[in-house]
Structure formats: C-alpha cells, structure tokens
Amino acid sequence: MSEAEDFARLMRELKERGGLSYGVLARRLQTSTSTLHRYCKGEALPAEFAVVDRFARACGASAAEAVDLHRAWLLADARRRAGAAAPTPVPEPPVPAPDPGQAVAAEPAVLVVGPAAVGEPVVRPARYRRRAAVVAAAGLAAGALAVALLAVTGPDRGAPQTGARAGAGPGAGTREPAGSGSASGTPSAGGAAPTESATGPAPPSAASGGPATAPAPSAAPPAAPGQAPAAPLRAAVRSHVWAAGCDHAYLSERGPASVPPPPVEADAPAWASAQRAVHAGNQIVEVTLHGTGGGAVVLEGLEVRMAARRTPPAWNVYEMSQGCGGGLTPAVFAVNLDAPRPLARPVAGNDAGNRLPAPSFPMRVSAAEPVVLRVAAATTGCDCDWSLDLRWSSPAGSGTLRIDDGGRPLRTSAATGRPVYGYALEQGRWSR
Template sequence: MKDSAGRPGGAAVPESGSGPGRDDGVTVVGPPPDPAPTPARRRRTAVGLAAAAAVLGAALVVAYPLSGDGGDDSGAHKAADSGPAPTAPPAAGDRPASASPSTAGTGSASASTDTTPPGKVAPGASKGGTPSTGASSGNDPLGVAVRPYVYSNPCSQHFLVDSAPEQVGPPANEGDAVRWSGAYGAVSSDEQQIALTVQGRDRDTVVLEALHVRVVAKGAPLAWNDYSMGVGCGGDVDTKSFDIDLDRGSPTVTTKNGQRDFPYKVSATDPEVFYVTVHTRAHDVRWDLTLDWSTADGRRGTVKVDNKGKPFRTSAGSARPGYDYPLGGGEWIKRAP
C-alpha cells in the first residue's frame, strides 16, 4: 500500500493543523496522539499544569517584587542604581592618624585693617571704633588686642599716600584711621604708635618676659605725598610707652616717659596696655613684634604681633611734599617748606 505521496505503506502523516486537538499550525512529527485521554491521564495533566503555574508564579514574584505603594517597582530600581553598598568602617589599626596639634604657646595677634576701595572718605564716615583682635592661639594663656594707629595728639599721625591731593579725602580721626589708610594704601610717615592690650585668659598669672622688634624689610623711603591728619594741635600728651628707632642696625625696644622695663604680669582681671612708638628718618621699614611669656607651671611661648597677618610699615616722609587740611576748609593745602 502506498500513501498519497506514493511512498510504501505506513501511518499517514497528518497535514499541518490536521491532527486531533491541534489548531496552532505546528506540524507534529511522530505517532498520532491517543484518540481520547483517559481519566488518569487528565488527572496527571492537571497536576502538571498546576505545578508549572506555581513555578512560573514564583519566578514572577522574584523578578518583579511588589512594592508597598501599589506595585510600583521604582524604589527597587533606585536602590539598585544608587551605587555600591557602604563599606564597614575600617578597623582601629587601619584608620588614618589625625593631624598633630600645633605647638602650644606660639601664635600671632594681628591688628584689624580696612580694605575699602580708594575714594573720597567723608569725616566720621566710619564709626567702627578702635580696631582690635583676639588672642593669637587657643593654646596661649593670654590674649593681645592691637590698635595699629594711636594718635598721641590729633596732629601726630601723618600718612604717605601715592595720590594727588584732589584724589584724597579729608583726614581721619583715630577711630577712622584703619579705614582711611586701607582706602588709600597709606603708610605711616616718619613714625607710628601702636597700642597693645595684653590680658590673661583666666585668673592664673602670666609673666610677660620681654618685647622684641623684628625688621622684616628695609629700603629707600617712599616718594609719596605726606598728609597730616590734623592742624593747629597742641603739645603731645606724655604716655608711658616704649620706643623703637628703626634706623638702627639692630633696633631694640627701649623705655620712654617713665615706663619701666619688662617683666610684667597679667591675668584675666589684671590687663596691661603698652604703647609702642617706632620712627624712621631714612628708610621704608616693614616690621613686627614678638612678646615672650611664661607661666608658673613651666609653660613658655611667644606671641607674634603684626598688622592682620602682614608686617606693620613705616616710612620716612619729612622730605616729601606735605599737605594739611585746614579746619573749616574743603581741600588739601600744600604745607610751607
């Protein structure tokens, strides 16, 4: 017997979709299926399908975990995208060592300065009062406040300014001197008096051993104009103070006007005020001070005193063109030679 294709006898291969129960267009190769499923076979099939459904459901739950806000899985994705998990802190032996604390007893105290851009400064425009600064270091047992411009009389302070008179505002009183000098880039002319207020941090006594001057740089006097901060003034008021001649080869701090020399003692309830006057007739000098101290428990140190992190600066100016600002006037008048 030959089949429809002319081949020798055998079971006929159903055409695509022609087998019993098949309607998916898949050609089945092999023996024909059983004509009808038995009850036992139906039970085995149902059990197999249930097991497959359970496995598929578990896979879906793992692949798409439910969130607590109605099934939105954005939180899971955000957690996955936020980067690697934080690592545990290193063991004590693996942690980097902290920076060593600075050596106690060495610091600096600086005067405040004003860096207002140059321009006309009206009299009394700044009412900031006397500039000062706190102590140099938290480890020091004392604090130093600095006033960089002290007028021993209203006319004692002169400034050198690298500007013509019409570009310079009216003179400043002592309270405005920091702002005025900063506005015009001014330098003290011929001499400069500063005040140091030294006070302990607590009731323990601190001994002030010595005050030293250090010349940072020295050069030719500035070729600028000299401006007086007052006119028609009386004589100087004597204050106990210290004097420094910056023209000497090795300047030192010397006493004047009855001031006794170091040492001194200070505490929180017993401060001291020191007036230091420097002068030069031949140089432009940058300088600062150091104050040595000690305590009863054996600590010793030095406080550096400067002008807000920079040296003070004083230049000879007596040979320069000078200008005064007459009382009641409105402009600078050239001083007679």
C-alpha cells in the same frame, strides 16, 4: 616690729613721698579707700602680689625700693600663711585600753579633709599638730627663698625659657617661630586686609590656674611632647594711634585733589586702607593684653623683628592736624627702626609736669588685670616692615606672642623731603 608692720611702714613712706591721696591710689589699685588705709596701718595685707606691684609703680618707686617692698610683702605673707596653717590645740580624748583578748587593728594612713558634722567637736591627734608645724615651717622657708631670688635678680630679670623662641636677627620677622602665637590670630604670612583691632583668642594654658583635678572650661589641652604651649594671652592691637589723639601723618601716592578730608582717629584704619596710605615717619602701636587662664602670666620682654627695609616711596605726606597738643605724654617703648638691630627701649612720660615712670619688664597680666603696652617706632631712612615678639612665661611653660597688623607686618616709612599737605577747613581742600 612684725613683718606686717614693716611692710605697712614701707607703704606709708612711698605714699607720702609720692604725694598721692588715698582716694587716687585706691582707684589705681582697684580697691576701696578703707582697704588701702588698713594696708598702710598694718591691719591687713594684700592677698596678691599684683596689688603690691601696682602700688609701687603708682608711687614712682625705684627698682631698689620696689624690691624692698616686695621682700617685705613676701615675709609678711609667709608669716600670715604660717599662722593660718597652725591649728588651735585641742585636748585629746583619753584612749581606752584595748581588750586583752582582742587584737589591736593597725591605724590606717588616711587623711580625711572636710567639715565635721554640725555640733560635733573636731579632734585632731598629736601627729596632725606636728604635721601643721612642719607645713608652717615650710611656708616660711619658701618665703625666704623667694626673697633671696628677688634680691639677687631684681625687677628686670629675664626668666629662663622652656618653650620655643623666635630666632634673632634681621629677616627673622617673616618666620613664625615654633610654638609662638600671633596677636592677630592669623599666620604672619596671611593676606588678609589690615584690621585695627585684632584679637587672638589663644586657648589658656591648662596649668595656668594652678593644680586641679580637672581642667577649667577655658583651659587648653596639654601640649604634645616636644611642642611649646599655646600662649595663655589675648591681645587687642591698635596700629593707628595718634599722638594726643589728633597728631599724625600718612604717606599716599594719590594727589591732594583725590584724597578725602582727614578722619578722626577712630576712623583712621578705614581711611588709610582706602588711600593705600602708610604711616609717615613714626607709628604708635597700642597692645592691650588679657590673660585667658586662671593664673597670672609674666611678660618678660619685647623683641623687634625687621621683615624688610626698602627705599621710601616718593609719595605725598598728609598731616591729620595743623597742630595740637595735650598735657599727657604717655610712657612708651621707643623703637628706632633705622638701627641695625632695633630695640624696644623704655622711655618715661609726662602728665602735666608730673613724670610718668618708664615701663619696665617683667610685668604680670591676668584675666582680671590687663596690661597696656605702647610702642612708638620712628624712621628717617627706610620704608620698614616690622613686628614685635612678646616673650611670656607661665606655669605651663614659655614662648612668644607675635604682635603685627592683622597677620601682616606693621609698616612705617620715612617721609623726609616729601611734599607735605595740611587740610584747610575754611577752603575745604588740602594745601601746602
């Protein structure tokens, strides 16, 4: 069985076990149904690793199954590259004997790459065919090395860091690490009002699109010696995400008579800012990440940074809904803000009885393949200021991207024992 056939067999097994149709899988892979059919029949091979990764996640593959699928793709891709690199042998023209009275010129060591003239046969000397064989062998060796590394490290490995990283420990959340970016595009100590959608159009890394003779128009200038590269990522942060789009609660020091009716989720940032309200008990943060360069960026992990812990204020709790529900519980990274050193732990979700796999690092993101991260933080004991550091790596280096609320820490406060109000639509007022 060839490498491509072995890869196709693994794809068919995962698809049959996952129970998803070709149409559903094709939409999740952002490809056509006919193309997916060809992948599963061994007639074609995905050109990018990201397609294989999305297929494994969509089918609910375990970590070991994902490694096997990635290994099979690497071997098949290396075989394909080796076959493409080998030129078709062509007969060499006879070389005329040199004139005995004329000196033989030395052969220049120049390799000319480019199309031949129309109708002109391309003649390659024997040394070119030998070089092609060496290139093919090198391709297979590189594929084997990648397989060995993948098998040893597994899908949850953490790549070594070459750029600066934020210091660990409580209190480090207020210090911006050297070489790190901010998802809001502003320093973490900035005094701007919180914004719902904050984008940090950090310039892309100059090397993220692969080797080139000149940088791409969107590429960032090379980092100075000793300075970490700019994050080749753009992040859009939503800090007012409600469960099922309707279920959430806020703390406010204002009395119920002076608090307006609850808004819809899209208007929550303005409503909360006007009421000087903070998230009560829990907070969901959604981060949409896009690559800004031509290549992929690897997301390696999330670190929680605690900036401050205070006694929860004795304010009123205002519930945005009297109860709602939905058939979808997204997979999230759960954070217990009351822990001495909070961690972002992956938690599986549920879609109408079907289990959604827990999110896991590493992840790959590019300009064409965004990634959405959801973080659900909860507290029962503190008024907490916190943020997230997203560790990333690219061909240009590595670093961290700060995820906060428009340059200020995210804030979530416990609400245990506080007065709880719900809005009575028939009466047009808040009531307990």
